[in-house]
Amino acid sequence: MFSKVLIANRGEIAVRIIQACRELGIRTVAVFSQADADALHVQLADEAVCIGPPQAAQSYLKVAAIISAAEITGAEAIHPGYGFLAENPHFAEVCEGCGIRFIGPSASSIQMMGDKAAARRMAAAQGVPVLPGSQHPVRDLEEARRVARDIGYPVIIKASAGGGGKGMRVVPEPDALESALATAAAEAAAAFGDAAVYLERFLPDPRHVEIQILMDGQGQGIHLGERDCSIQRRHQKLLEEAPSPALTDALRQAMGRAALSVAQAAGYRNAGTVEFLLDERGSFYFMEMNTRIQVEHPVTEMVTGVDLVKAQLRIAAGEPLPLSQADVRISGHSLECRINAEDPDRFLPSPGRLTNFRPPGGPGVRVDSHAYAGYVVPPYYDSLLGKVIVHAHDRGEAIARMQRALDEMQIEGVQTTIPFHQKVLRHPDFLAGRTSTRFLERLLQEQ
Amino acid sequence: MDLKELKALLRLMEGNDVEELEVEEGGRRIRIRRRSAQALIPQAAMLPVPQATVQAAGAPAQDTAGLIPVESPMVGTFYRAPAPGAEPYVKEGDIVQKGTTVCIIEAMKLMNEIEAEVKGRVARILVENGQPVEFGQTLFLLEPA
Secondary structure, eight states, rough: OOOOOEOOOHHHHHHHHHHHHHHHTEEEEEEEEEETTHHHHHHSSEEEEEESSSSSGTTTTOOOHHHHHHHHHHEEEEEEOOTTTTTOOHHHHHHHTTTTTEEESSSHHHHHHSSSSHHHHHHTTTTBBBSOOOOOOOOOOHHHHHHHHOOOOOOEEEETOTTTTTTEEEEGGGGGGHHHHHHHHOOOHHHHOOOEEEEEEEEOOOOOEEEEEEOTTSSSSSEEEEEEEEEETTEEEEEEEEEEOOOHHHHHHHHHHHHHHHHHHOOOOOEEEEEEEEOOSSSEEEEEEEOOTTTTHHHHHHHOOHHHHHHHHHHHTTTOSSOOOGGGGOSSSEEEEEESBOOOOTOOOOEEEOOOOOOOSSSTTEEOOOOOTTOOOOOTTOEEEEEEEEEEEEEHHHHHHHHHHHHOOOOSSSSSSSSHHHHHHHHHHTTTTOOOHHHHHHHHHHO | OOOOHHHHHHHHHHHTSSSSSEEETEEEEEEEETTTTSSOOOOOGGTTTTTTTTOSSOOHHHTTOEEEEOOOOOSEEESSSSTTSSOOSSSTTTOOOTTTTEEEEEEEEEEEEEEOOOOOOOOEEESTTTTOOTTTOOEEEEEEE
């Protein structure tokens, strides 16, 4: 096991990783920008290194600064968290080149899965269902028209180098294709430095269901069931749950096997998530693979009892998987609400000083957060303040527990999305488990 | 005195809005001065833990008034000279021009020459040869000249 790990991240996930390291007896090094000098992850780590000014491009995204910090502190491994450099194959490569273990998959796996069109082709080659779509990025409008006609409208245009909802456009009918193609390509170029786009059949109202997998360095892999992340606003997840109300155990095992076959074909190692769309008939289609620990990993931890961050550290240190597929049990139901420092109606960021921060407690409640009373939420990074996670015997009890926990939680000084979550948790469609990716859009329109 | 104690001292200072603290214990002395615009972790915390004595992280208030800090623009290891055994780039009392190389910061096996941004006389050298430094850490104090 490593004796010292550097956490190349900030906020709640940096705190989470430090927690796992401490429990494993690993010394921790935090890196921080000048805007994060008072941050909780800096206070909790054994050592801390200031790596740059507030702007992420000059600090948390600066490969040289992070590697240099690892070298001067003697860190043996780097955990990249999520976001920032977590899925940057160049960073993973530089780590290995400097003799520092990157806690995650290989640079080539990251690269492979980062090319979304190539990942689709790989999944299809494994016999995993994919939505009808273009084999390769489309070269021009002519080709796009041909492909779209073959797939059948409506189609969705997606950035090949992308994710996070950028560089995506839905095209309801042929007349809209030309301008949608141009804007999607421009957005993709701006967001990812690559204008390549591919086309896919558009499902009007699917569920977003993703499978958590773990693979060790000996080629052994297991899946830990699914998370339903259908509640999204502009492709940003807000509320997640495990298990999904839509899955039978048979479907879970089928999706799990499909996810593992994609991971195995990619020579994958460590934790990863394979995302699928599920239509009303229960057919699933591969979307993409995320080669990192995800924000919503806690709901899987609650229902399986497996500490995913510790698993990442152990796998990176060369240990085999801690359990076999037969050992994996899904027990009870878990929900997670992402609490953002945002106006709950318009979702605009609300940075500032937290004059009060009182998280909820009691049975089955977990809070993953870097916030504390007196903390100043900086304007330079994302607005996630923390996650409230609950676990209970069944979905009904989990919902009641989350309602209770959010009612109990007090955050003052900034606006938060708690009132928005409270609305979702009382909505009849949510209570009935009738959620899909358009649920939120409909709820917001009802207001 | 270890990192935990240092951090506790810092929290004490911060909580009571104290700018400077000096503690003497069993023949060892530490002086910590807070600079409002910078990280609260003292530069001394960058040293590896086994260090028996801790370097003072700053100078008394009356000495630094009017002095211009030369801050590290990167994370790395500070060297006073172009090579081991060579003459240091600057000594206390030397006059530097804007653009004069004052030290090297090594990061990822690359030697980066750090230049003074203003003309001045080297008043204090705050770090030692071979010491790890972080972004924004004050390396030298210059008297305007």
